[in-house]
Amino acid sequence: MIEIVEKKNCSGCNACFNICPKNAIKMKSDKEGFQYPIIDLEKCINCGACERVCPVINQKKKTEGRKVAIAAYSRQEENREESSSGGIFEELAKKIFEKDGIVYGAGFDEYLNVVHKPVKNIQELQELKGSKYVQSDTKTTFRKVKELLEEGRTILYTGTGCQIAGLKNFLKKDYTNLYTCDIICHGVPSPKIFQKYKEKIEEEIQGKTKDISFRNKANGWNQYSIQLTMKDGQEYRQLGAKDPYIQLFAQNYTLRPSCYDCKFKGLDREADLTLGDFWGVEKKYPKFSDDKGTSLILVHSKKGEELFEKIKNNLVYQPNCDLDFAIQNNPCIVQSVKINPLRENFFNDFGKMEFDELSKKYLPKENHIKKFKTKVLNQLSLLKRKIIKNK
Ligand SMILES: Cc1cc2nc3c(=O)[nH]c(=O)nc-3n(C[C@H](O)[C@H](O)[C@H](O)COP(=O)(O)OP(=O)(O)OC[C@H]3O[C@@H](n4cnc5c(N)ncnc54)[C@H](O)[C@@H]3O)c2cc1C
Ligand code: SF4
Ligand code: SF4
Structure with a gap:
């Protein structure tokens, strides 16, 4: 047993x-907010299935496949604006819906916890769009996906490399009706820290969160912002470079321990396709210099090639990009981030301190929540909106 x-x-x-x-x-x-398996010894029959399925224990031998790197973005302006990178995920999903298929990815539950869920059409897809910088709980989706595949439904399952590897091990065999897509992954932050941050913003702004965008592009793709929209219409929006939650993530305080030694990085992956941001793309391929978001697509399999062929007419793209250049600008493709040397102290304090005390202790001044300023700005923008409405 595991x-x-x-x-x-x-x-x-x-x-x-x-x-x-x-x-x-x-x-x-656990106390950091990450989930781990706990076994009920009364129920366990010691069959060993859990050990055999674990993708960390049973790492598959990597194949030296063909490496194809593509820079691309969706021709649909609205999709690109709403997506974190170039909106490739929506383009893939649309092809699956044409086959009456189902798309799985990270969305929200009623308490705004990040969870994996299925969607069947473009309206429902809205919720899965955009990066959520919180670990997503895959719940019992692997079981459900197996049932659906056996029924002959077409499935696109998307997530982090470790989630795709877990699904593939769970399924044991290759299904022709399953497509998988992982992301280039910096690492996933603790859901508990995200909830603490959200509560702090709600307290400051005196509202209840309705919607969250971790990668708002109002100031461009490179200078993205995090935005929390309240039920009453108020908004908290802050540049990622200034927001404490994003900085704790970017400075590697809040990631899951496995992410500092990730076994699912590299160019040979379990997924058919990998999606990420093509950071620095404008330096090498100037046609992508509009700062609206460009994706890096890595193709790993025949199915991946087949999917890309189906969407390519909906994209502006550059095939056969320089992979070494892409990696130089986005090392997370192949290597884990380094643990912040103060991570342990941070999590020791996490149980005892409020979110703003933590950010004051571990981040420079420009990253603290600016109480008064934020609130006034938001009240002003709310007032403006009311005024516009009343006109
Ligand atoms: C935690 C995290 C870290 C990332 N780190 C990097 C990085 O270091 N470098 C890089 O180039 N790109 C990174 N990305 C990926 C990138 O930001 C885009 O999500 C990706 O390029 C897809 O963009 P898109 O425009 O095609 O679609 P979008 O609509 O923006 O993305 C939606 C896709 O992201 C998936 N997704 C969103 N949140 C999660 C989550 N919490 N867990 C699992 N899957 C999720 C959805 O299931 C869906 O497949 C990260 C994403 C996440 C969630
Ligand atoms: S990596 Fe996945 S399969 Fe392995 S112990 Fe953790 S949750 Fe279980
Ligand atoms: S960094 Fe690796 S272990 Fe961590 S969530 Fe991403 S794919 Fe999984």
């Missing part, structure tokens, strides 16, 4: 929880 001796050896993919024939495994949050 035993987590070192936390860095569990990515929280949920494959063990999904496979257990006796439902003996529960996923429980």
